[in-house]
Amino acid sequence: MDKYYLGIDVGSVSTNIVLIDEYNDLVYKKYIRTQGKPIEMIKYGIKEVAEIYGNERIQGAATTGSGRYLASIIIGADEVKNEITSHAVASLTYRSDINTILEIGGQDSKIIIIRDGIVVDFAMNTVCAAGTGSFLDRQAIRLGVDISEFGDLALKSNNPVRIAGRCAVFAESDMIHKQQFGHNPEDIIKGLCQALVRNYLSNIGNGKDIKAPIMFQGGVAANKGIIKAFESELGERIIIPPNYDVMGAIGAAIIGKEKAKNQGYTNFNGLDLYKKDYSVNGFECEGCSNSCEVLEIKEGKKTLARYGDKCGKWSYKILS
């Protein structure tokens, strides 16, 4: 029987589930759109894992992404890790000599600066989603282009249009303006890719020492137009890891593996957890003027955890 380790990355746009083996090699990956229903999507993903690997034992599990706490309670994670560390661990496992990681996901983008295998600096987008995947998604819909063809179309253009990419709303109006002007879609798409990269580098990459080798990951790394724009802007070749779209989950799985090995056991609830019934209730605490939104996660009638309160009055977690 092989040993497998589970990693789940619950992001705002997608939920990624991976299994890795003892050698950190990926054996299974699933990319699901979160659609605002993280619990259902986790169950849906775990169900598929159970159907294929139902007889194997999962020896460790960890979660990452903005929904990491929720996911960890449901699956019984050995470790809950932030996205930055998870991405860095995954990239370094793939190539230990990288110095820079560019990551663009659905609503997040990050840059991680690494020297000698150690994270020395990082940044995440703060106030604006103009440089992220959902922005591109939206513009593709507006242009009537499938997002998967977006990159190839961009490569066809020889004469990109300059689009104001500082802000998603302005970029959109600027793009409409260029359309009305009569520019062809390829040129607009390439212009958009360049605008996104410019925005990313000036916003998130601002003041960071971007040194080769550079790795680019996250859902947007599927887009050849963006890769090309990064290469011409940075003057360096960009490395795309084979599983660029699930690097966060892979990192989590590796971290979970190490944790489980160190502690000698796993907290994982087992693959049949998808059969259980989970529910989340939210309520506003009226104890003081902070009006915290408290969340309560239940498995059937049993309360698994409560969180979201500032004072700890409701915080509660069943210790297994």
Next chain:
Amino acid sequence: MKITFPHLGNAYIAGKAFLDELGHEVILPAVNSRKTLEIGSKNSPDEICLPFKLFTGNYIEGIEKGADTIFTVGSCGPCRFGLYPLIHKQILDDLGYSVNFIVLDAIREDFLDFKNSLSQLLGTTSLIQVTKSAKLAFKLINMTDNLSQLSNYIRAYAVNKKQVNKIMDDFYENAVQSFGANELINIINKTTDNLRDVKLDKSISPLKIGIIGEIYTIIEPYVNLEIERKLGELNVIVDKSLTPTKWLDHHVLSYPFGSKYETTKFKLAKPYMVDMVGGHGRETVGSAIYYKNMGYDGVIQILPLNCMPEIVAKSVLKRVAQDLNFPIMTLVVDEMTGEAGFMTRLEAFVDLISKRNEGRNTEIG
């Protein structure tokens, strides 16, 4: 005179006891909350800094509870803070509240003015009386600051971090209900004992992180999303570069020379910043270097969105981080700040430092 004042971190606790002693009726505004910010944002200019909006909220909440006098500090410059009292008075007048403002401006600007305001507050003109009361106030502020610092230290080692939070929450609750300096001192002593009884995990070797930036943001837990607690729960000992104690020491007790601690920071900042840039910009740069020299593992700068002096400091800090090979992270907060992203950054920063230290230890070993 029913007196109220804006929140400045934990200063309200000492402030209340001090004013109790002077025989004023103190109307404490509710602790900063979402509601305070909503009221404040609605009645403040949109582009103004975050502290202004919270002050507005504090004043209105205080007035609605019956306050007729507002006590605050000002000064002409060196940042927008100096203009707060003037604009606030205007806003409150426009809203139809008629309240009396007692503003303590910097001593150097006009000593008589300073003394008059103080006398108005204290209800006496005797310099001896004023000095005596000021000493008491300073003692109380010092004690509450020391208590917060002790809780930060204990939290980093505590087996159960929530227990420390609970002790401190109880302290704030009891302190507000107490009357006068003696009662407060008793509560502080009792809380200190409770903190010392917390079970510690000696196997934890905590990181040390300094919080630097403009004073309001780093001492007001609602604004900095309780960064001290969040870091403490990640086994980090937190120290703040500015506290009411340090501020008073520099601006009042050590007048006109400034406290040793602050002047040291100016000296440290000198290679990067010769002059002041307003607000606490120069202090922020100096503090980063100060913490490095004190053997801290890293610093976090917190700034309220669009705070000019801190933005200047932020760009300078990049150089400082490079030159000293010292981890510095900047976090920007405003009323739109999401807690999830904030937490992710803190966790990643702590991971970064631990990994760095691991690397260093193996090199030495």
